[in-house]
Ligand SMILES: Nc1nc(=O)c2c([nH]1)NC[C@@H]1CN(c3ccc(C(=O)N[C@@H](CCC(=O)O)C(=O)O)cc3)CN21
Ligand SMILES: CC(C)C(=O)C(=O)O
């Protein structure tokens with residue numbers, strides 16, 4: 411059965427941890443869905459892992475729609491969330507609602523996620539008013555990398571922690587259905603999770619959150635441009651891919667691939683007849 415926003419709330423109430431992974435394409439989404447992952451996030455991290463940008467800032471609405479469509483087609487049960495990319499919601503409440511609407515209406519997302527605290531609460535309220543569930547995102551908010559000065563742990567000092575707590579409460583009050591906490595000290599994230607009634611989904615925020623999310627190329631060790639401490643590698647898929655590509659290239663060079671089992675056959679008489687005809691016709695022109 412398709413997971414919904416209600417499933418998430420129930421999972422927090424029941425202490426059943428929410429599992430989320432990023433997904434950007436149909437094939438991967440389908441594998442994750444079959445594995446029973448609860449939520450698929452079409453993250454704007456796709457700018458880095460799929461498109462090779464060095465931040466999430468260049469990602470466009472068209473990029474997000476393109477990848478969300480593919481993921482939505484592969485997600486039979488999983489709840490599909492799409493990130494609102496940089497500058498799709500910051501300029502005005504009206505733009506935020508219109509762009510959130512596109513992710514749902516054109517691309518098939520069930521909810522949208524946006525980064526920020528009090529400064530985006532008007533957007534969260536308005537998107538929610540348009541019947542689109544919104545997920546908040548606090549702590550390390552990668553779209554603010556230029557003001558944060560890098561990808562660093564957030565909320566460690568008293569003043570920053572007060573601000574983060576106030577933002578979390580404001581985001582919940584504005585109507586967010588869940589909150590991603592990224593790169594926040596574990597004890598602090600656990601405490602925030604106990605205060606909020608909406609589920610928290612942590613990345614680099616410890617086991618006290620109500621759910622976890624990772625970028626799938628990180629957990630499969632496919633992506634090595636970044637190596638955050640919070641990533642656990644569940645498979646050496648990057649190495650497996652590279653070795654497979656090498657073996658394929660070698661076998662093509664050596665004439666080992668394709669083998670007998672990979673080819674289509676033709677009646678030998680048909681080919682012989684064709685060869686004979688061809689030779690005769692060639693002789694006519696000599
Ligand atoms: N592939 C990928 N994985 C991600 O988790 C991710 C992206 N891309 N792109 C967008 C952001 C950027 N993220 C990052 C990137 C680097 C660190 C990192 O290296 N952090 C330091 C923290 C050092 C400190 O402040 O103490 C670390 O050592 O973990 C963390 C999150 C998370 N998001
Ligand atoms: C890392 C998660 C939370 C995200 O926002 C993304 O993948 O873009």
Ligand SMILES: [Mg+2]
Nearest residue numbers: 453454455493
């Ligand atoms: Mg993101």
